Amino acid sequence: MKTLLAATLLFVGMNLWAEPVSTLSPDGQIAVGFDVLDGRPTYNVTYKGRQVIAPSRLGIDLDLGPDLIDGFEIVKTSTVSFDQTWQPVWGENKNIRNHYNELLVEMRQPSTNRLMNLRFRVYDDGMGFRYEFPEQGPGFVYFVIKQEKSEFAMTGDHTAWWIAGDYDTQEYNYTESRLSQIRSLLPGSIDGNVSQTPFSPTGVQTSLQLKTDDGVYINLHEAALVDYSAMHLNLNDSTMVFESWLTPDAQGNAVHMQAPAVTPWRTAIITDDACRTLASNLILNLNEPCAYGDTSWIKPVKYIGVWWEMITGKSQWSYTADVPSIKLETIDYTKVKPHGQHGATTENVRRYIDFAAKHGFDQVLVEGWNIGWEDWIGKSKDKVFDFVTPYPDFDLDGLNEYARSKGVRLMMHHETSGSIRNYERHMEKAYAFMEKYGYNAVKSGYVGNMIPRGEHHYGQWMNDHYLHAVKEAAKHRIMVNAHEATRPTGLCRTYPNLIGNESARGTEYEANAGLNVNHTTILPFTRLQGGPMDFTPGIFEMDMSKLNPGNTAVVRSTIPRQLALYVTMYSPLQMAADLPEHYEQHMDAFQFIKDVAVDWDESRYLEAEPGRYIVVARKAKGSDDWFVGCTSGEQGHKSTLSLDFLEPGRKYKATIYADAPDADYRTNPKAYTISTKKVTSKTRLRMAAAPGGGYAIAITPLDI
Ligand code: NOJ
Ligand code: CA
Numbered sequence: 001m002k003t004l005l006a007a008t009l010l011f012v013g014m015n016l017w018a019e020p021v022s023t024l025s026p027d028g029q030i031a032v033g034f035d036v037l038d039g040r041p042t043y044n045v046t047y048k049g050r051q052v053i054a055p056s057r058l059g060i061d062l063d064l065g066p067d068l069i070d071g072f073e074i075v076k077t078s079t080v081s082f083d084q085t086w087q088p089v090w091g092e093n094k095n096i097r098n099h100y101n102e103l104l105v106e107m108r109q110p111s112t113n114r115l116m117n118l119r120f121r122v123y124d125d126g127m128g129f130r131y132e133f134p135e136q137g138p139g140f141v142y143f144v145i146k147q148e149k150s151e152f153a154m155t156g157d158h159t160a161w162w163i164a165g166d167y168d169t170q171e172y173n174y175t176e177s178r179l180s181q182i183r184s185l186l187p188g189s190i191d192g193n194v195s196q197t198p199f200s201p202t203g204v205q206t207s208l209q210l211k212t213d214d215g216v217y218i219n220l221h222e223a224a225l226v227d228y229s230a231m232h233l234n235l236n237d238s239t240m241v242f243e244s245w246l247t248p249d250a251q252g253n254a255v256h257m258q259a260p261a262v263t264p265w266r267t268a269i270i271t272d273d274a275c276r277t278l279a280s281n282l283i284l285n286l287n288e289p290c291a292y293g294d295t296s297w298i299k300p301v302k303y304i305g306v307w308w309e310m311i312t313g314k315s316q317w318s319y320t321a322d323v324p325s326i327k328l329e330t331i332d333y334t335k336v337k338p339h340g341q342h343g344a345t346t347e348n349v350r351r352y353i354d355f356a357a358k359h360g361f362d363q364v365l366v367e368g369w370n371i372g373w374e375d376w377i378g379k380s381k382d383k384v385f386d387f388v389t390p391y392p393d394f395d396l397d398g399l400n401e402y403a404r405s406k407g408v409r410l411m412m413h414h415e416t417s418g419s420i421r422n423y424e425r426h427m428e429k430a431y432a433f434m435e436k437y438g439y440n441a442v443k444s445g446y447v448g449n450m451i452p453r454g455e456h457h458y459g460q461w462m463n464d465h466y467l468h469a470v471k472e473a474a475k476h477r478i479m480v481n482a483h484e485a486t487r488p489t490g491l492c493r494t495y496p497n498l499i500g501n502e503s504a505r506g507t508e509y510e511a512n513a514g515l516n517v518n519h520t521t522i523l524p525f526t527r528l529q530g531g532p533m534d535f536t537p538g539i540f541e542m543d544m545s546k547l548n549p550g551n552t553a554v555v556r557s558t559i560p561r562q563l564a565l566y567v568t569m570y571s572p573l574q575m576a577a578d579l580p581e582h583y584e585q586h587m588d589a590f591q592f593i594k595d596v597a598v599d600w601d602e603s604r605y606l607e608a609e610p611g612r613y614i615v616v617a618r619k620a621k622g623s624d625d626w627f628v629g630c631t632s633g634e635q636g637h638k639s640t641l642s643l644d645f646l647e648p649g650r651k652y653k654a655t656i657y658a659d660a661p662d663a664d665y666r667t668n669p670k671a672y673t674i675s676t677k678k679v680t681s682k683t684r685l686r687m688a689a690a691p692g693g694g695y696a697i698a699i700t701p702l703d704i
Helices: 179-185 274-279 346-359 396-405 420-437 460-475 507-511 559-568 580-584 587-595
Strands: 008-015 021-024 030-037 040-047 050-057 060-062 073-086 096-109 114-123 126-133 142-148 151-153 159-162 175-178 203-205 208-211 217-223 231-236 241-246 255-258 265-271 301-306 363-366 409-415 441-445 479-483 498-501 573-575 600-609 613-620 626-632 637-642 652-659 672-679 684-689 694-701
Touching: 021 096, 021 114, 030 073, 030 096, 030 114, 030 126, 040 114, 040 265, 050 265, 142 241, 159 179, 159 203, 175 179, 217 274, 265 274, 274 600, 301 346, 301 409, 346 363, 346 396, 346 580, 396 409, 396 420, 409 420, 420 460, 460 479, 559 587, 559 613, 559 626, 559 652, 559 694, 580 587, 587 652, 587 672, 587 694, 600 637, 613 637, 626 637, 626 684, 652 684, 684 694
Parallel strands: 301 363, 301 573, 363 409, 409 441, 441 479, 479 498
Antiparallel strands: 008 073, 021 030, 030 040, 040 050, 050 151, 060 142, 073 096, 096 114, 114 126, 126 265, 142 255, 151 241, 159 175, 159 208, 203 231, 208 217, 217 265, 231 241, 600 613, 613 626, 626 694, 637 684, 652 672, 652 694
């Protein structure tokens, strides 16, 4: 990570007496005010003169009192300005500007003599704050946070796009409603095969997208979730005040701290333009710079995989049905009878490798290659996988060699089935094994309840594990894509080998419980604010019974929308999730998936409204090619697109993949048209996306 411009750190001022203080964003449009009222730290936020966060209290409830909630006085306040442009290893843009004004409030609690600071950073598109506990001698070193009491007071009954509060999964459809409706809608919002129970009748997860009636978009989330537990929000629906609610540990506490220490940043992205919300880099900017010296081994990846066939029930992860009464660790797999539906067979994997090589994919994910899948889910079993022993019908050496000979790599899969003790015990051996065979990316998974029992997916203990796995992987030059892990908070800036996460309902739900049609118009506002998602788009066969006669699910999308998702769902890791034989039926549309870039110099959000539509144009990294994607909700979407992002005076060819006039995700999802057109920066394109549809455009210069 190089610094383009020298960082400018400008000391602006210092205040030594207690009175309200405020700090403006660089453009002066956002103001954060702070005061200690009746001994309680209190902040508020205005945007263009309107209040967006009304006076809201801050404090920390400790397991052993006295709490860090009241009785504070300001010792000192100071402000600095910061302006730096940095280059991510991969990203939506080549350059990212980190420009803010900072307010540091140093406080003391005279009754205990404890020190607690609040640091605010105010950007043109929002603000963040965190608590800091400076080193303060032996009187205050180790402490346990029972609950964090950070308020976010909304100024009205805003519209919200939310998912239910939950300590263990984010794999929900979003509900769009007024804040006042959350209490009545929350029970019904937990659908499909998600079995968790929300902790509160008004508890929701972040990142939470809100919109006021006068058109202000507010996004509440957190940045740099390190050594702390993930934050949820409980709404007081009489006052419209959200309060933080941290994921508890097995003993009912939230966080174990040792001063000096800081909390994650609590963030509010605030704009009056949905495109600006999507373009915000606030959460990345609130994370630390890259922790690695050499990042040359971190590369964006386009992949296919032996995966959708298991998700749809066409084949199985497991090798045999012949087990439950036997202890897996004692099975001799060469002696049991295979059930004949194993997906990860040598022959089948070779077929995928051939397809990947023929069409230019980097990697082939293979799930179900290793022993243990007979016993992996729902049993709270500790020792299921060893991450190194293949099933007898998976020729580990031969397949890696075959892939290498064709210029393709296999992608590793580590399902931990929630047993962290088991995974950490095998981790070093498993990563070294990957290095030996030439794997440089792992998809890891955390399905099921945690072992140690009582810990939650989003607690401090697990958050420490996920980061540990990423850092250990880096020592082996391995990239990590963790499913079921905590939702991202921009840590990929610091640890860019974290190239993907799931942490939301992805395409796999199309093969069972279903995705709401507007899902992909919401995720970029919410889940993607913290980092990329392994959404696994690219489904061309919408009727699951064609893969598995017993599966009645139908994918709720047109084919052009499946193409557009490679552009609208930003990720440096993109899967073409469908089966090779389905792509072979639509090679003309498949061309877009082959061509689309996975890393970008520049991104321009052109049109957006949560729950309705998103249109974005991106310029491929180190190239003059542009790709445009649109995803629409139930109503479809019509655009008149100005191509003014193209270089003036240059001629380009646009290949347009669009919904046919009679396309509709319900009745005619495969009806698409492909046309080409000469375009310039002056061209305006009239485009129409069907209900549940979209469009994708590849634009390439004609003069090279
Ligand atoms: C859930 C993951 O999201 C899915 O992609 C994976 O195939 C299964 N777990 C098995 O690990
Ligand atoms: Ca999952």
